[in-house]
Amino acid sequence: MNFVRKLMILSTCMALTTPVFAAELSEKQAKNAVEYRQSSMQLVKSNIVPLGAMAKGKAPINEEIISKNALRLEQLGLMISDYFVADTRNNDVSNKASDAIWENQVDFNEKAANLAKASKALQGFVANKETQNYRKGIAAVGATCKACHDDYKKD
């Protein structure tokens, strides 16, 4: 095996074994990380907006949509922590994530888990036909957005 090939194999192994979060992010990695996490938030938003309209009486209650979107919101809630592992504090990519995320990761992850939990509870209300809890359940999901944004999203 020639030297260049050995070097290539070595550097590939290093790239595979070095955890992303421990390394300083390149500009490109930071840009991707911000794009992915903001996209995850856009998906969160797109799933709660129709439910918010139902809770406010601006759209008729539709159990199928509540269940489907609440399942998606649960899944997205479970993804948030992963999408915020990449620490972009030392990069110049424009974004609204507060530095506090990487100083209080346990609390941040708990707030993400609360979105998943509230979304799961909402699915339960529909499964059990607890119609009196639909609006309350949707509001509880919405409250988890605010709880996290208040502490970890810049205005």
Ligand code: HEC
């Ligand atoms: C665990 C924390 C957390 C939770 C829960 C959370 N968010 Fe966010 N959200 C953030 C952070 C941090 C940002 C800023 C991300 C950035 O700019 O990189 C953000 C950004 C956003 C954005 C802007 C995305 C963009 O394209 O710039 C939207 C929209 C959003 N959140 C909607 C929501 C909604 C709706 C909910 C609840 C259903 C929610 N978020 C729950 C932390 C959270």
